[in-house]
Amino acid sequence: MISLRRVRPAASLLAGVALFALAAAPLHAADAAKPADAKPVATVNGQPITQEDLTIVGEDLAATLPPQATEAQKQDYITNFAINLRLAAAEAEKEKVGDPAEIEKKLAYYRQRILMEALMSKAAKDAVTDEAVKKTYDEAVKKVPPQEEVHARHILLDNEADAKKAYARVKAGEDFAKVAKEMSKDPGATDGGDLGWFTRDRMVKEFADAAFALKPGEISEPVKSQFGWHVIKLEDRREKAPPTLDQVKPQIASYLAQQAQQDLLTKLRAGAKIDQPTPASTGPAMDSGVPLPPPDGSQPDAAPAPAPAPAPAQ
Known part of the structure; x- marks a missing residue:
């Protein structure tokens, strides 16, 4: 069994660059008229806020929205946040708040994160095929001794x-x-x-x-x-019968996705010239991991294994 460190979705952090774009660079009227979700749902000083914009805001705020809130309440909160964001950003521009050089550095970082996410998602998607899932399942079942x-x-x-x-x-x-x-x-x-x-x-x-x-x-x-x-x-x-393929398919898919991501990063690092000073600490190195979730959104800790039966009461 290969243990994998729990990973955390990067949606909130990656949304930062998109939110900046929403606040500082509104869509042109011609762009807003194209798809249905690009039509304005609100305007701020004549500038449109579209459903596409609200989707980005919603992804960024997802972890902070109360689970008991209705969809209508969440949508209302997200819309008002987008309006406040647009107004505050415009005022910051007017008062020249914020270091332009620092903003550019953060945008460059977020751009790299977005590109990394796209690459890792592609690697995961390519790895999770029906054939690969079935093969991994068959191999795991063979290794389970009769019990x-x-x-x-x-x-x-x-x-x-x-x-x-x-x-x-x-x-x-x-x-x-x-x-x-x-x-x-x-x-x-x-x-x-x-x-x-x-x-x-x-x-x-x-x-x-x-x-x-x-x-x-x-x-x-x-x-x-x-x-x-x-x-x-x-x-x-x-x-005891092993779990069926359908029972462990999500676990296997998540494992294959994260393994593919780890393998890709290992390959990229092996093919690159990296000059890194020797760390001052002599303690064990932290697992760099892959800061992205697998395509199905699950976050496994380990490779798939037959699930144990519920522990009986004693």
């Missing part, structure tokens, strides 16, 4: 004496689920002590050893664990 899982019920008691009473009742023929509902201290006793399907590693050792030693239909003698005393009934056992 047995069992379906069991249990009755949880505080002491050995009560556990022996419960054991005597079920061994005498009483319904296990009925006895579990009447005697078990487990919150899941309302389901007749049903733990569902689980693998050996999902339970404490004492419980797992006892459960996996049983045959379907068999009931264990009282078993002590850190949670108390258990009486266990094995319902069935089977080999």
Whole structure:
């Protein structure tokens, strides 16, 4: 499994250059008349603000908009922000606020970020094909060793004496689920002590050893664990099936996208002449990562792996 550092979308930062353009360089009237989303939704001192402009503003403000707000409320906030932005920027120009040289430096930086985003997005899109996803899935499944899982019920008691009473009742023929509902201290006793399907590693050792030693239909003698005393009934056992392709497809797509981005940056750095002073720190280097999300917008931490079953209550 190859771990990948969590990445953060660059939309907010990249929107800065577009917002600057919105504030300082409004669209010409001829441009505003072309597509439907380029038609003015508001004007400020005769200058249009289009739906395209509002889309850019919305991307920049997305993280700050309250999730409980309605779409109409968000749109109203975004529109008013765009108007305020246009007015404030015009006033800043009038009062000559801001260092022009500093502004140019930031615009150059944002331009590089936008170009990097476009290149990384292309690399990710090219890497995530149906064939590549299927191949990665098949290879991952082959590496997963067969694993047995069992379906069991249990009755949880505080002491050995009560556990022996419960054991005597079920061994005498009483319904296990009925006895579990009447005697078990487990919150899941309302389901007749049903733990569902689980693998050996999902339970404490004492419980797992006892459960996996049983045959379907068999009931264990009282078993002590850190949670108390258990009486266990094995319902069935089977080999655990790997997740389906559809279940892990988003994970695989995200992994392939980020791997392609990492590979591209590694290739670019290997082919470039980079003069970098030796860092003063002697500590471990930070992972440079790829500051862009994969095409589907997800942000995985690791390569795809078969998802574990939910941990049963004990």
